[in-house]
Amino acid sequence: VTPALPEEIYVHIFSYIDPADLWLSTRLASKTFNRIIESHLQLSILPFFQISISYNLGGSRWYDVRTRVFLSYNALDQSRPQYALFDKFEIHPEPYHGRALEKWKRIAEEGVDPETKWMVQLRMGNPRLCDMQNVKLSRTILSAEGALCDWKELFSAYFR
Template sequence: MAIPSLPTEIWLEVFRYVDPADIWLSLQHVSKEFHACARDTMQAEVVPNFLISLSFTLGSGTRARWYDIRGSITLGFSSMSKHNPQYALFDKVHLLPESCSQRAWEKWNQICSAGVGESLDWRVALKDGPVRTVKMSKLIISHKHGAWCDWREMLDAYFKFPHVPARNPVWQRDLV
């Protein structure tokens, strides 16, 4: 069965109603046109709905202790890089716990100064979707600018989990 020939604008509108996981894991691999439409849709419609966060202890030592307060920083999407559209800026900052926001901000600045290695586990969440713990080796952080994230790496890491289709869809019932 051949894919109908439609203008790109129509395909972009159709892609807006498809599950983001299906777009990223399947549709972008169908053809060059679908690849371009998938990237455009993900960049414009899906990436802005992501949050990334990092948890840390607010203790003064180098090792976590049971009585240390846990803190986290959550970064919301702000914009795509004009110079390198592969990167998205996440700089809408929310620190927890709010009662220790000054200490959490100091800890964030320490993390930024030390640099982020590939070993850090980031929590990534799509609006109304599950929170997943992923590693992002291309993430660049700055205490002044938040985090620059390779959005394609983020989507690969987020959607790499098994994509479970609905139970016993209609087309499978016909095969049984």
């Protein structure tokens, strides 16, 4: 069924529907809805996503240091538009920033296991109230500068 209204009207209507409902059900209603909703979510929701991964920095004989690297969305990759570039780093705990970045570069060179669990958060409104999902992002590509994440895989994993 071809929609009878202009796309702008549908985009306006879709802005009042929960993104999870749009992704999981409404976009499946027709090819036209799929195209409109994917474009809408890509422009209005994707910029609020943050992905993170934690790893062990090692330490000494008596302690271990675990760090978490948070990556915020920057833009769609120009050469591969199905991939979103997450390259705004935030590292916790802050005193281990240098060591964590060195380890990140080593992990990026070696590659990450497709079964690795990522923490994904949609940071709209109060970040403390935003759900954080533990998901697999098997098509994520790491580099020293950040991560390229298949944004459709990200939506499907987060809005499950």
